[in-house]
Amino acid sequence: MPELPEVETIRQRLIKGFEQSPSILNQRVRSCQLLWSGSLATPNPQTFLSFMPGQEILAVNRRAKFLYFSLSDAYLVVHLRMSGDLYLEKQTETAPYRNPDHDRFWMDFDSGWRLVFNDMRKFGRVWLLNDTSKLFSKLGPEPFDEKLTAEVFYGMLRERSRQLKPLLLDQHFIAGIGNIYSDEALHKAGLHPTRVSSSLNGDEAKKLLDSIRFVLSKGIDQKGASIDWVYRGGDFQNYFQVYQQEGNPCPRCGHPIEKIKVAQRGTHFCPVCQRRSS
DNA sequence: CTGGCTCCCTGAATGC
DNA sequence: TGCATTCAGGGAGCCA
Numbered sequence: 585m586p587e588l589p590e591v592e593t594i595r596q597r598l599i600k601g602f603e604q605s606p607s608i609l610n611q612r613v614r615s616c617q618l619l620w621s622g623s624l625a626t627p628n629p630q631t632f633l634s635f636m637p638g639q640e641i642l643a644v645n646r647r648a649k650f651l652y653f654s655l656s657d658a659y660l661v662v663h664l665r666m667s668g669d670l671y672l673e674k675q676t677e678t679a680p681y682r683n684p685d686h687d688r689f690w691m692d693f694d695s696g697w698r699l700v701f702n703d704m705r706k707f708g709r710v711w712l713l714n715d716t717s718k719l720f721s722k723l724g725p726e727p728f729d730e731k732l733t734a735e736v737f738y739g740m741l742r743e744r745s746r747q748l749k750p751l752l753l754d755q756h757f758i759a760g761i762g763n764i765y766s767d768e769a770l771h772k773a774g775l776h777p778t779r780v781s782s783s784l785n786g787d788e789a790k791k792l793l794d795s796i797r798f799v800l801s802k803g804i805d806q807k808g809a810s811i812d813w814v815y816r817g818g819d820f821q822n823y824f825q826v827y828q829q830e831g832n833p834c835p836r837c838g839h840p841i842e843k844i845k846v847a848q849r850g851t852h853f854c855p856v857c858q859r860r861s862s
Numbered sequence: 863c864t865g866g867c868t869c870c871c872t873g874a875a876t877g878c
Numbered sequence: 879t880g881c882a883t884t885c886a887g888g889g890a891g892c893c894a
Binding site for chain 1: 885886887888889
């Protein structure tokens with residue numbers, strides 16, 4: 585499930601080229617195909633398909649878990665949600681590691697390369713917009729934003745009284761964190777997932793922010809995590825301390841990792857290293 | 863403001 | 879073996 589590090593990895597690969605694939609920058613769209621119209625959030629398919637040909641990819645950026653492509657005359661925004669992925673491959677070939685039955689959308693470039701949006705569970709969405717500000721307006725800060733200091737983060741935690749786990753998952757609070765990295769960050773910080781945000785002191789807030797940045801950086805360094813049948817290449821899964829480690833010893837103290845439900849989400853933690861009050 | 867729940871989806875895992 | 883049920887998960891939206 586792509587979170588910030590996975591989305592960032594995809595972005596870097598599209599920009600720099602990956603394996604045999606070239607950079608997507610300056611590629612010109614020749615034609616598009618929408619294989620499942622539900623993937624298109626806006627506009628309607630006819631408008632979308634007639635607009636795209638001739639557009640060039642000028643930039644690829646990321647906001648939270650959204651990827652957005654600056655085109656000649658608009659923005660193409662993609663959210664991968666659970667199972668989405670993007671592949672740049674030759675129009676005549678299908679990469680062996682994906683199932684073409686789950687292709688939802690692609691665009692063919694003049695160069696003979698094709699950008700494929702593949703999404704088994706159909707939760708992912710594509711938007712064609714003149715302006716991204718409305719779509720992004722309610723998102724919380726980027727975790728690596730320099731303006732997000734420990735003091736600011738402490739204030740954000742204090743003005744809410746929510747459990748830490750659902751708060752970290754809330755994209756309006758802070759952007760880009762999903763289930764894997766929230767569990768890893770809370771373990772690194774030694775904080776219980778149900779601890780109430782307003783109960784943290786300044787040191788704990790700083791430790792949590794540092795831990796969020798540490799695990800996200802590590803994830804980016806490892807080119808993301810490859811779990812389930814989704815995504816490929818990254819190996820952050822080999823560095824999980826708690827995520828999907830139920831019953832395995834905590835790397836820090838050796839106590840078995842427990843799995844509970846918090847706000848309907850599977851949550852992994854060490855009951856010794858992450859006590860409810862500390 | 864907060865939590866709880868549903869919906870959207872598919873396929874792997876589990877149960878009988 | 880084969881069928882049915884359960885579960886996972888990001889995010890929007892609804893209700894209490």
